[in-house]
Amino acid sequence: MRGLRRIGPLGISGLVLLVLVVALAIAGPLIWQDRADAINPAEILRGPSGAHWVGTDQLGRDIFARVLVATRLSVGLALLATALGVVAGLLLGTSTAVFGRRVGRWIATLINIMVAFPNLLLALFFAVIFGVGATGAVLAIGFATAPGFARITQTLSAAIAGRDFIAAARVAGVGRFRILLRHVLPNIAESLVVTATIQAGGALLAFASLSFLGLGVQAPSYDWGRLLGEGLQQIYINPAGALTAGLAVVLAAMAFNLTGEVVARAIGLRSNATGTLAAPEPSAAEPTVPAADALLAVHNLQVTFPGVRPVRGVSLSVRRGEAVGIVGESGSGKSLTALAIARLIEAPGEVTADRLEFLGEDLRGDVRAHRRLLGTSLAMVFQDPMTSLNPVQRVGRQLAEVVRTHAGATRRSAWARAVDRLAAVRITDAARRAAQLPHEFSGGMRQRAMIGMGVMANPALIIADEPTTALDVTVQKQVLELLHNIRTAEDVGLLFISHDVTVVGQVCSRVLVMYAGRVVEDLPATALRTDARHPYTRALVAAVPDMETDRSQPLAVIPGRPPDPRDFPSGCAFADRCPLVTDRCRTEDPPLDAFDGDRRVACWNAALVPSLIANGEQS
Known part of the structure; x- marks a missing residue:
């Protein structure tokens, strides 16, 4: 109950919706696939009834069953596009650490240019390049969302890069890539998780939009966007048939958006702590030490x-x-x-x-x-x-990193050394404290x-x-x-x-x-x-x-x-x-x-x- 109070009503609503969406994605095709594919010429373009809750399409197939079955393909493709966008965004956003400052500067310029364009416009541009179909749509949406994620990653990484523990890691000789993986990314992971979860909802909407325009999923496959396009043609005859697919898109996107903060808390990432140059100077006298x-x-x-x-x-x-x-x-x-x-x-x-x-x-x-x-x-x-x-990171692990990096010490021996050093600097119960x-x-x-x-x-x-x-x-x-x-x-x-x-x-x-x-x-x-x-x-x-200072002055x-x-x-x-x-x-x-x-x-x-x-x- 305490955890539910911390999540709040919006978080609970998002979790419930997300669980429902995931359950439908898993069970939908198993339960309703035959009903969704059954063609019935006698039931073409019927309105809502007890047999067909939201009516039928041009071939007499049950629209509600098709919407339920389409959950797997719609959500799966959206998550795949989101994963592609997150990976590409991480590589672009951390380019300075991965590729060096000189290359990173050019990549940052590219990010700034791409961020200036709306995601959907970029998705349409990439869809034309990659071609019509589900694969092209995944690539298009993934690469269209990457610049925004890269900008957030770049901004958060820059804020962490100036912290003293990063400087301490560099003094210890830890390499750039290891600093990125062990020190930078864990400290910005909470914000990145929230952003990625919200982007999943955005990718769902973008994918539905491409399929609605005929650039996404192609027949005989179908997703919510394709069903929405088919239903729109009959909206004056059967409004429920068109609105059901649109409602599914909205609810699923809302589930991802509302769950973002809950996901970050659940995985325990939330922190508990919380001119012109002057002329060259004359050379100073050498120190007197030989x-x-x-x-x-x-x-x-x-x-x-x-x-x-x-x-x-x-x-x-x-x-x-x-x-x-x-x-x-x-x-x-x-x-x-x-x-x-x-x-x-x-x-x-x-x-x-x-x-x-x-x-x-x-x-x-x-x-x-x-x-x-x-x-x-x-x-x-x-x-x-x-x-x-x-x-x-645990205090002991941070101390152990020094000898693991330079002395090739094993995890166990490095941890023992860390506990010994904590005891040497008069920290009581060093073994327990090292794990804090x-x-x-x-x-x-x-x-x-x-x-x-x-x-x-x-x-x-x-x-x-x-x-x-x-x-x-x-x-x-x-x-x-x-x-x-x-x-x-x-x-x-x-x-x-x-x-x-x-x-x-x-x-x-x-x-x-x-x-x-x-x-x-x-x-x-x-x-x-x-x-x-x-x-x-x-x-x-x-x-x-000092003690002799005149306090009256x-x-x-x-x-x-x-x-x-x-x-x-x-x-x-x-x-x-x-x-x-x-x-x-x-x-x-x-x-x-x-x-x-x-x-x-x-x-x-x-x-x-x-x-x-x-x-x-x-x-």
């Missing part, structure tokens, strides 16, 4: 999209066991830098670098050549754990599960992109301790990205401060709060209140707004917001140069910052 000692070495990294360059010449390095933080306001290029390092920037984005090495291997070539390295030795932990985990869906985890558990996924293959480097932003302070502390323990116990490098200066100062030994797509300061974490030499770093620290803010990435100024990008700006700052962009031995600063007035800031605070 090449032999660097786990990750990046020099002059740039990310370019059409009309904009949001990352401009970033240089950094990470040693084994070292924790390096990246801080900055939203839009400063922190996450894009991480994605570029993990080779997750897709066209039309373009990544260039003078040097991009991980574990001594140059990552600037074809990403497919480095898939195994990135999938096993580099782990990504994203900001929102709910979007980082596939909502329709992400919505059954709390926020902190989901984030720990993401970290567990990252250490499935014993990575050398973990890139954590704001992993504690959505968590409360208690869970945040647990996640930070977990990352610290993994880093120290397994000598793993950590690249920690956050906008929280305090957290980065606690977790990392070295901090990179990013502004307007560039690193403007690279300094030890111990100097972050007291001895920063860039005005922007000072402003970030001052904007974070307004909170400190950074005046102004970051510059538009499409129109960076010729001088220092922070000049318009800086209290220490000079004429030189507005005309010359300071390079990121070594300063005071253990740091790098991109500021013309770095040596004067402490005294100038102190004087400003005293005044």
Whole structure:
């Protein structure tokens, strides 16, 4: 009863109608075939009677029996055409994933052109091409419905493709086709099922229309459309004979349409969770870490999209066991830098670098050549754990995918490893939790599960992109301790990205401060709060209140707004917001140069910052 209440009266009506249609399609020819084919010259064109409920046709055959018998052919051909349209639509709609972006762009253009035409008009066009008859009608309707289904598939796939769990799968080295089958299609299947069910009703109407026009089923076979055409010739003599076939088409189409949502719920798919380019930037100073000692070495990294360059010449390095933080306001290029390092920037984005090495291997070539390295030795932990985990797959299965893809592990051994990793990140009752869906985890558990996924293959480097932003302070502390323990116990490098200066100062030994797509300061974490030499770093620290903040005064803010990435100024990008700006700052962009031995600063007035800031605070 509870399930029936959830379905609702419309859903119940649709199910009843659909069951009746299916039963007639199966039993109709078995029960009424002889009566439908019996010719009786004495009963030609009779009206409704007790012997013939809706009358007879030109050969004295019982019209009602013929309508019942025609159910099998009408529904069967409509479902066949729908299946053809769904398969063709899936291939077209997922063309970018299946055939690559370049071919997919041309296929998408073809879809847009075909969607501009009504389905029935396309069906008539294809019917002429494929010829008269049932086979030609199936092909015509199938190919006519494919563009609409392809457009829906394309739109839904694009929405899923931007989710973090897709990026995580790509970091793990999962191939495009496998990502499509295991991650994209299961998440859009509910909408596709509803659409396919509704399209079945539309295909039924389209098939009846073609048969009515003489382009579909040919004699001696008959479907509802052909019976409707025959009955229409005698509509003034026997209206019931014509209306019965039309009513059958309407009721069957309504059954498919009303059942769409019920089908999606029944199979359990409903989720429970729920410009001009700027001139090339000058090459930044090389990181001070020797090449032999660097786990990750990046020099002059740039990310370019059409009309904009949001990352401009970033240089950094990470040693084994070292924790390096990246801080900055939203839009400063922190996450894009991480994605570029993990080779997750897709066209039309373009990544260039003078040097991009991980574990001594140059990552600037074809990403497919480095898939195994990135999938096993580099782990990504994203900001929102709910979007980082596939909502329709068991958590354990998602973790196991890493070692099954790269280590060739069996299903059983991969599952055991997943349970072990969940236990390692302090998820209690790991065996039971591994069999649950992400919505059954709390926020902190989901984030720990993401970290567990990252250490499935014993990575050398973990890139954590704001992993504690959505968590409360208690869970945040647990996640930070977990990352610290993994880093120290397994000598793993950590690249920690956050906008929280305090957290980065606690977790990392070295901090990179990013502004307007560039690193403007690279300094030890111990100097972050007291001895920063860039005005922007000072402003970030001052904007974070602490226990000594004067509550009677307004909170400190950074005046102004970051510059538009499409129109960076010729001088220092922070000049318009800086209290220490000079004429030189507005005309010359300071390079990121070594300063005071253990740091790098991109500021013309770095040596004067402490005294100038102190004087400003005293005044």
